[in-house]
Amino acid sequence: MVLEHYISELLYRYNCVMVPNFGAFLTQMKSAVIHSSTNAFYPPTKVVSFNEQVVTNDGLLVSYMADAEKVSYEDMLKKVADMTAEWKKRLQKGEKLRLENIGELSLNQAGKIQFQPHYNINYLTSSFGLSSFVSVPVTREVLKEEVETIEEKIPFVFTPEQRKTRSFRPYLKYAAVGLLAISLGLTGYRFINDNLGNQQLASEEAQEQVTKHIQEATFFDVEPLELPSISLDVLTVKPKADKKKNVRTHHVIAGAFRFRSNAEKKIRQLKRRGYNATYIGTNRHGLHMVNYDSYTDVDEALNALKAIKRTQSKDAWLLSTK
Template sequence: MAIEHYISDLLYRYNCVVVPNFGAFLTQKTAARINDTTNTFFAPSKSIAFNEQLITNDGLLVSHIAQLEKITFETALLKIEGITKKWSQKLNAGEKLNIPRIGMLWTNTENKVQFQPSTDVNYLTSSFGLSSFNAIPVTREVLKEEVVALEEDIPFIISPEKRETTSFRPYLKYAAILLLALSTGLTAYRFYEKSSINEQIVRQDAQKEVTKQIQEATFFNTAPLELPKVTIDATASVAKNSARHHIVAGAFRIKANADRKIAALQQKGYNAAYYGTNAYGLHMVTYDRHSNAQEALNALREIKKTQSPDAWLLSEK
């Protein structure tokens, strides 16, 4: 079973695809750009990164393979672990691991995993069919030719100017220069003041957007991070039973927001509860919890369709 095809399919739709016990491939949208040296235009795309710290199974890849291969969740997980074990052995042996349509992995002298993304595929669906192209610079010589022709027909004759000793022209020239300098300085100051005000407004808007993103607990970071295990609060309302699969609705910086989310989900008929706080101090809220993995996956698919596509599965070992 070639799991790289399934990983590639999921990268079109999701920003993070976790390969259990191996790592995670993450994508981030990059804007269109131009190479000034080669005059090459590139369409908007998704850049791929690899994080070897994200190894906890979130159920996305396993459930996708189980559904397409028509096998059980546990069987798909065993097949994936068998393949990733061979991948890890190859990297530990100092060999390069080439994953088609995704990129190449290898370890450096410090035994750190390095990743070079593939440029063959653009995973941004909105840029489908758009490829890079080179533009030829355009040199316009029309104006130069007209000036040369004009000089040939009407020669320019420069005659010396007769200056009067009592003329005020030198003083007018200096006054004009001084007036021009004052006007330029005033214009520059107004432009600087306007730019400073605009910059302050942009920073305030950016701060508001960052606060909103933190409240909604939407994270994306391509740099490898040390992600410790989630710490369960002693006052958490999650029952200490055999339920190991939790469907997470979101995480909130303020506890009151988490409580309001729980009340709203309970009004919709869900067995919502407070899970605890994670390593970032965010309060996690769950839709429900299950002891059976297949039941949890079925409930997760239904919630993604009817409630929120951002819901995800947290499975405890």
């Protein structure tokens, strides 16, 4: 019988496991931890501690062991008492009592039991499968620190001579550009003035020529030619009205179909019923239209539509075309 084995199993489910006449093993919740120096991440866990002052038997450990070993409660209680007595003797001799997956017990100089827990087992069931790991530090932070260190060791210094030399050259460049712009402006100004003068002279010469021709034309007296008069008799012919163009045809529509085959089928069906059904083409939506009959008299068409709506189909409607 291994007593620490049963204690370890109960620590997964309970926060306190009391060993009669010896002490109690306690667990306390601990949140996740991140160590900035080592970049290590630890999941939430239960920290195990020991209190030798709690020696009252609550029956949890003994009952659990009796059920597992298939013995009576009294027999198991006697076995646990013998085991704890052995533990105390070993501690009195100065030995360290190592409990697997729980921790290590020893006596200090004052005769009190000290406990050092083992961290290889996480008794928090909600953290099952989570283990600690070490993350690689981000490289860009390291490079940033190195650059800052280099800037502190090697500062950038500019002497007055360097600033004077570098600042004087741009002024020379700007001065050269300014002189070039001024020379081009003067040349362009002269060129424009010369062109304007030439245009003005040409305009004055043209005006003189036009005035001269007008003065010469006024010296001639030309009499107008007499033309014989002609009289025409115009016959006005009024076109005759085409009565056929004003005739409208009224169709009592039976339906519009997406496929021409369905329209032909509808025509055969209506003809069997005695109607003069025909195919009248497609509408603007590309549907094939079929009528019950066609009429030139609108009153006759309306009467036929009323009769068809009453006896055949309420969806019939009237279409008028030229």
